[in-house]
Amino acid sequence: MSVEMLERTDVAAPKPQVQDKLTIFAWSGELDKIWPTLILATTGAAMGKETTIFFTFWGLFPLVKNDVRITGENWMQKMLSMMNRGGDEHLKLTKMNFIGAGPAMMGHLAREHHVASPHELMEIAKDLGVHLVPCQMTMDLMGLKKEDLIDGLEEPAGATKALADAQGGMTLFI
Amino acid sequence: MNAAVVMRLDLKGLSCPLPIVKTAKAMKTLAPGELVEVVATDPGSVPDFKAWSQATGNPLVESDAQDGVYRFVLKKKEM
Numbered sequence: 001m002s003v004e005m006l007e008r009t010d011v012a013a014p015k016p017q018v019q020d021k022l023t024i025f026a027w028s029g030e031l032d033k034i035w036p037t038l039i040l041a042t043t044g045a046a047m048g049k050e051t052t053i054f055f056t057f058w059g060l061f062p063l064v065k066n067d068v069r070i071t072g073e074n075w076m077q078k079m080l081s082m083m084n085r086g087g088d089e090h091l092k093l094t095k096m097n098f099i100g101a102g103p104a105m106m107g108h109l110a111r112e113h114h115v116a117s118p119h120e121l122m123e124i125a126k127d128l129g130v131h132l133v134p135c136q137m138t139m140d141l142m143g144l145k146k147e148d149l150i151d152g153l154e155e156p157a158g159a160t161k162a163l164a165d166a167q168g169g170m171t172l173f174i
Numbered sequence: 175m176n177a178a179v180v181m182r183l184d185l186k187g188l189s190c191p192l193p194i195v196k197t198a199k200a201m202k203t204l205a206p207g208e209l210v211e212v213v214a215t216d217p218g219s220v221p222d223f224k225a226w227s228q229a230t231g232n233p234l235v236e237s238d239a240q241d242g243v244y245r246f247v248l249k250k251k252e253m
Contacts, residue, residue, distance in 0.1 A: 043191040046198035047229050115189045124195060 021169025022049040025162070026059035028174055029084070031091035031103050031118065034062045037174045038121035045128035050169070053125070054162040056135035059174075060142065061086040062118065063134060063149045072143030080142060088119045088150075126152040131165070133157050179247065181210040185219075186243065193219045194226050197248070201232065204250040209235065212246045219244055 022044035026037045037053060044051040055063055064071060064086025071081040096102040110117060116124065125132065134149060136156035146156070183200055185193045193214045201210055212223070220237070223246045227234035236247035 039191050042195050046191070046195045047226060048198075113189055114187045114192075116192055128195070128199065 020047075020049045021166070022051045023162070023166035023169055023171045024051075024053045025171070025173045026053050026055045026062075027057050028094075029058035029061040029091065030094045031106065032093050032095075033174050034059070034088070034091060034118050035121075037172075038118055038125060040172065041130050042121055042124050042128060044170075045125065045130050050131075051125075051128075052131040052133060052162075052165050054133050054135060054157075054165075056138050056162075058084070060134055060138050060144060060149075062088045062091060062122075063132070063153065064144065065148065065150055066090065066119075068148050071145070071148045074143070077143030086144075086148070088117075088122055091118065122150070133162065133165075135159075135162075179209045179211045180204065181208075183210060183212045185212060185214040185216075187215055189216050190218050190222065194222050197223075198226070198230075201248065201250055206250050206252045208250050210248050210250070212248065214244050214246075215242055217244070219246075223248070 022041070024037055024041055026034065028034065028037075037059075041051050041053050061084055064081075066087035066089045068086065069081070070078050071086065072078045091103060092100070093102040093106065107117065109115075122132075132153045134144075134153055134156045136158055139145070139156055181200060181204065183197060185196055188196070193212070193216055197210070197212050204210060216222075220239070223234060223237065226232075227248060231251045233249045233251065234246060235249050236245070238245050
């Protein structure tokens with residue numbers, strides 16, 4: 001074996017194109033977790049970051065259209081949607097829910113203080129080009145179909161796509 | 175060189191994250207070097223505009239407060 005050292009030619013090293021990225025894994029579907037998820041995502045996009053929210057497990061239910069009541073094909077999936085209504089206007093609180101009184105009061109306070117609702121923030125996120133990606137596996141598991149979910153989402157994807165997109169960026173799991 | 179303010183944004187009453195989100199969106203329409211003046215009432219906008227300016231490279235030219243109204247002048251960064 002021989003090694004021959006060649007004279008180095010001055011090639012301008014390509015600048016590493018590290019894209020400023022934010023990926024949020026939205027695992028929780030409650031009002032008080034989806035809310036900061038959407039606040040952080042819209043802010044990330046406003047800061048010029050390529051922003052993605054990957055919605056998985058309970059995080060998928062806020063993406064259900066507000067007028068869709070029962071989803072799923074078998075009784076277990078239907079029961080799940082009965083017990084856990086989807087839609088960004090039907091979210092529950094992780095604490096102090098009081099059968100919906102908590103979220104209603106939270107909504108009242110938010111309007112009083114001009115805080116954008118999750119529904120408004122979802123629209124702003126779409127407008128700012130935030131990638132909203134539903135998890136295909138959870139959709140299958142919970143019996144959610146594309147037509148059950150709101151418009152403006154990207155194609156459902158898996159964990160590999162989510163991790164590949166997140167690579168080299170900032171990641172949050174909420 | 176005194177660049178002129180070409181846009182005024184009244185974001186009084188809005189809470190986080192709307193002042194930043196609306197400013198960022200509006201600034202997309204500006205040409206490099208142009209200035210925008212923003213007024214807001216969210217006290218959190220003071221650290222937020224400073225951080226946004228540093229993170230995005232759009233200089234925060236002026237920042238002051240009077241009677242609970244916060245005023246910011248931002249310059250659209252050169253490409």
